[in-house]
Amino acid sequence: MSKVRSVGEEVWKHKTDKINSELLTLTYGSIVAQLVADFDHDYAKVNKQLDKMGYNIGLRLIEELLAKTGLPRCQNFRDTAEAVAKVGFKMFMNITPTISNWSVDSKQFSLVFTENPLAEFVELPDKPNARDLWYSNIYAGVIRGALEMVQLQVEAEFVSDAVQDPSLPTEIRVRLVKVLEDEIPPGED
């Protein structure tokens, strides 16, 4: 599977237009703050909205990933995990989360982040319920959206986040719900 890693690195190095990550960090922070204000500190709703935005982004990022890497279809969910962590996150965010905690049936795994460009400079307010906010929940949506486009229906959610408590890892749990059947795309009319 080291081949997958080199694909991700190759695309990041030679085929990706890059920007300063602080621009993204600050923009994302501004968006989250706006959502928190709009939803009046109802963090469940903020999480949901971030997930939705991520989903839309995932639908489009997967196209770029496939076009730039020409990766073959994954044979099993373990291949998928490798592709998400070592190609997806590498070529878009220049980070490689660790894959861990596989379930026995190989249908669930965790992505553990040691660094997270979205959460640089971030400190949650002291309000007691601020811990309900999954600050980087957009990632969960991206994973869900991107994998749905390759016929994998998954659930992705945060288990813990270092932004909430630095003694915990930043961890996203991904569960395979089912492999979707190829569908004939709806006609034009």
Place this chain on the structure above:
Amino acid sequence: MADRTPIVHSSTVPGGVTQLRSASSQASLVESARKGAIYERSLQRKRGEVSESVMALVICEAVQYLQKQAKGIADLEDRLNRLGYHMGQRVLELITLREGKSAKRETKVLGILQFIHTMVWRTLFGRPADALERSTEDTNQYMIIDNDPLITRFISVPKDMAQLNCAAFAAGIIEAVLDASLFTAKVTAHTMGTPQTPDKTVYLVQFESLR
């Protein structure tokens, strides 16, 4: 709250007469010590890079989200401006802290505009803006010009919304930096495309008239 033990260093309470810190601020000190890690990290460290596509798609989602709530094009631009404003306040803080002792509070109009044109733009977009001009008609009006704004590079505006310029977001950043430096101004973004630079954007900085 019960698990937080207030820390009182006897040495910091002179003679035990005046307690310098209230119990609540001690509690929040303990709290921030727990979260702590973030303050230990160096601000000087540059944070690396991410893919431009991600940035474009995040902006795209933000615009769509705001558009659903907006009552019209002007309102949408206002909302984008506010989003940028929030960011501008933090950008200024970040740059100033990084400059450390050499940081300087700009007290001249030209100084602060050059700071935005060069430092702010370089920090965010990796290069200075393309030009800084003063209006010949109105002496309180300046223009910061970007020939290819990163923010709108992948946005195509539908014909029925032709006046919309999503660079209103960057205008908000400029406005925040000016406001924080006590140069109150209204900043708006206008598309002034030319055949060579179709996305050329002029940020119009309108200072309040002195009289």
